Amino acid sequence: MPSKCIALFSGGLDSIIACHLLKQQGIEVIALHFVLPFDHGIKSKLDIIISFANQLGARLIIQQDGEDFTDMLKNPSFGFGKHANPCIDCRIRRLKKTKEIMSAEGAQFIATGEVVGQRPMSQRRDSLNIIEKHAGLLGYLLRPLSAGLLKPTVAEQERLVNRELLLSIQGRGRKEQLAYAARFGLASFPPAGGCLLTKESAAAKVVDLKASCPDFTFSDIQLLSIGRHFRIMSTTRFIVARDEPENSLLEKFILPGDYRFDMVGALGPVGLGRGIAEDEESIQFCCRILARYCKARCDSHASVSVTHNNRSVVYSITPASPADCDSRKI
Ligand code: SF4
Known part of the structure; x- marks a missing residue:
């Protein structure tokens, strides 16, 4: 019976090479792809992930x-990376789940596309050890791209994997990975994509959320990638969709207690107000911001419908100036 492993599978080049190296040895690879809470409307992305797994026969x-x-x-034990990315905690959390899947699937080990020294936070040599230890996977986590530089895992010791056929890549360069992909004709996502939390714009939103709403919920996290975000009062966050697909998406996240904002008599974005303490000043400011992003913008007058707890009120307002919007933008 062939050896079996679970491989974390982002669709990035490193994860694809990790799977490919193991498949080349005849190992059964189950590719495990995690979807982030703020990755919405990504059917097309998932279709690509499926095609990447198919190209590997995984x-x-x-x-x-x-x-x-x-x-x-809210509180990552190992802190944040450069922006709002709690990468070490995130890897540990995901690997704990992967360990459960490994048991359920009867796999013998877990593989990742991690490369020693490639990422400043989660792929330093000490971080790799921390992640492995805290995920309860000592000896069971194989990094095929850097295996030659790391202690042999149980799978290598028991000859489920031929260590000699694995790689010894380290550092931030991608030359060796690109050469490998070209040699085997492997497609992958471009490196620039990736997790929203590693981006500066998301970091500002997370910092704002933690400061103004320490009890933030999963729904608040899901909203991080949608629309333009504004801080109106200390507790009020206002989100304006940027286009038609975001209008539909934002509508799905309107919870009981939230305020919904729609232009009246003009095409425009949907707005979502959360944490509004029923104060007229905040509601009208949200209306004014929404009108600023209306397609048929009128600088002197606009009407906005505000719906809260199944009750709608129409406000007649003057759109906010760009400077007013900028001053509240997160
Ligand atoms: S980049 Fe994002 S998804 Fe990846 S480990 Fe860091 S926080 Fe998690």
Whole structure:
């Protein structure tokens, strides 16, 4: 019977090479793809992930990041990276889930596309050890791209994997990975994509959320990638959709207690107000911001419908100036 492993599978080049190296040895690889809470409307992305798994002949499992993401983002034990990315905690959390899947699938080990020294936070040599230890996977976590530089894992010691056929890549360069992909004709996502939390714009939103709403929920995290965000009062966040697909998406996240804003008599974005303490000043300011982003913008007058707890009121307002919007933008 061939050896079996679960491989974390982002669709990035490193994860694809890790799977390919193992498949080349005849190992059964189950590719495990995690979907971040703020990755919405990504059917097309998932279709690509499926095609990447197919090119490798790997069975694919798709796992949605759940509510536990919220607690992690509130208080990561190992802190944040350059922006709002709690990468070490995130890897540990995901690997704990992967360990459960490994048991359920009867796999013998877990593989990742991690490369020693490639990422400043989660792929330093000491971080790799911390992650492995805290995920309860000592000896069971194989990094095929850097295996030659690391202590042999149980799978290598027991000859489930031929260590000699694995790689010894380290550092931030991608020359060797690109050469490998070209040699075997492997497609992957471009490196620039990736997780929203590693981006400066998201960091500002997370910092704002933690400061103004320490009890933020999973829904608040899901909203991080949607629309333009504004801080109106200390507790009020206002989100304006940027286009038609975001209008539909934002509508799905309107919870009981939230305020919904729609232009009246003109095409425009949907707005979502959260944490509004029923004060007229905040509501009208949200209306004014919404009108600023209306397609048929009128600088002197606009009407906005505000719906809260199944009751709608129409406000007649003057759109906010660009400077007013900028001053509240997160
Ligand atoms: S980049 Fe994002 S998804 Fe990846 S480990 Fe860091 S926080 Fe998690």
